[in-house]
Amino acid sequence: STAPAPRFVRRPNLQDGERRINFSQIDNDILSAITSEEAIAVTHSMGHIYLCLTNAPFNLFERHGVLHLTGSVCDGKHITAWEQLLRLTLVSGATLKKALRWMHEQGIIGYYAGKNGVGIRIFLNRARASIAPAHGVDRQKNLHLVRTANTQPPAAKNEAPFNVNQEVQDKEINTPAPKSGAEGRTRDLPSNSEPPLPLPQNNNTSATEKNSFPEMAASVSQQIAALENKLSARLKEDVESIVRSVAVKTMSQLASQEFTRQREWFEAKALPKAVRVAQHETFAFLRKNGFVTGHTSKTATDVGRSHQHSETVHHGGGPTRTDAEIIEIAESCLALWEVQGKTIERSLAEIGSKSGGWLSPADVARVRQTAMDLSNQRGN
Numbered sequence: 001s002t003a004p005a006p007r008f009v010r011r012p013n014l015q016d017g018e019r020r021i022n023f024s025q026i027d028n029d030i031l032s033a034i035t036s037e038e039a040i041a042v043t044h045s046m047g048h049i050y051l052c053l054t055n056a057p058f059n060l061f062e063r064h065g066v067l068h069l070t071g072s073v074c075d076g077k078h079i080t081a082w083e084q085l086l087r088l089t090l091v092s093g094a095t096l097k098k099a100l101r102w103m104h105e106q107g108i109i110g111y112y113a114g115k116n117g118v119g120i121r122i123f124l125n126r127a128r129a130s131i132a133p134a135h136g137v138d139r140q141k142n143l144h145l146v147r148t149a150n151t152q153p154p155a156a157k158n159e160a161p162f163n164v165n166q167e168v169q170d171k172e173i174n175t176p177a178p179k180s181g182a183e184g185r186t187r188d189l190p191s192n193s194e195p196p197l198p199l200p201q202n203n204n205t206s207a208t209e210k211n212s213f214p215e216m217a218a219s220v221s222q223q224i225a226a227l228e229n230k231l232s233a234r235l236k237e238d239v240e241s242i243v244r245s246v247a248v249k250t251m252s253q254l255a256s257q258e259f260t261r262q263r264e265w266f267e268a269k270a271l272p273k274a275v276r277v278a279q280h281e282t283f284a285f286l287r288k289n290g291f292v293t294g295h296t297s298k299t300a301t302d303v304g305r306s307h308q309h310s311e312t313v314h315h316g317g318g319p320t321r322t323d324a325e326i327i328e329i330a331e332s333c334l335a336l337w338e339v340q341g342k343t344i345e346r347s348l349a350e351i352g353s354k355s356g357g358w359l360s361p362a363d364v365a366r367v368r369q370t371a372m373d374l375s376n377q378r379g380n
Helices: 028-034 037-042 046-054 081-089 093-106 203-288 323-339 344-351 361-378
Strands: 061-063 066-069 072-074 077-079 109-114 119-124
Touching: 028 046, 037 046, 037 093, 046 081, 046 093, 046 119, 066 081, 077 081, 081 093, 081 119, 093 109, 203 323, 323 344, 323 361, 344 361
Parallel strands: none
Antiparallel strands: 061 066, 066 119, 072 077, 109 119
């Protein structure tokens, strides 16, 4: 049996009658970049990884210069696109990640990894210095081939030549052509010859064609106008529905916010003030008409004890109201001021003993001072 031919030939040049096949082209700038000190500082496997990408199997190329890895089944187990790329380059995941990021930043390759089974695409870019315009002399790579003349003789080699004039072999044929070429003057036609009929001109067809162009243009214009109207109506309907939904949503939110604000204001300010005013007016009416002759006070320390009822006869003498009562009367005066616009002096004048009321002059002074302090605290 003959020994297999060696894989490599130990000579750098081609011989006569040989040409290169089964090879790949790599730009010089790319070779300089992947073997530079900057690339080696990232990883020593930079050149190895790039050569593995360019020498990938043919079935991994989506088109020329574009690798597309979507994963495969190996040994009955499904491997992802990244695992497939690791098996192609024979390096670790961290090294491959650093190398791909650096080459992508430098523009040597383009890298895109999609989700949902899209896979990984790697674009093997070209160096700008390796691209030249395809015009002029550079466009014609090889010389133009011109067909040469046939070298075969016009006469047959196995026939005897004739020493006669070959111009007229048939003596019976008398050609009317002049011997000295075409004549300088024209010859009249014979009487029995008829002039050729002129070619029929289809005037109706040309007129129809001329008239059909404006009709076609008008039809196309009408179709375009109808399409524009349809598109504008559809767009208007969609925009109106969107604006209407946004407006309804915005108005509902504003109404809800305003209702919440009014409810909080009513519960926090209006309702307590109204209750205090109603209580004050009720007790004032009852005291004025003699239905209430005494005052029952119960502090927080008296909760759970027996009720202590004390009747107090109000005179025009010294203070007979407690501090809690003074604060309550002052808050009632402030409530009347905020709700009804009645001033504190007017309210105190109505309930003071000088005008027949139930509050002594000393308590009037205390209520006035307490009301002023509460008003300053509230910022009124």
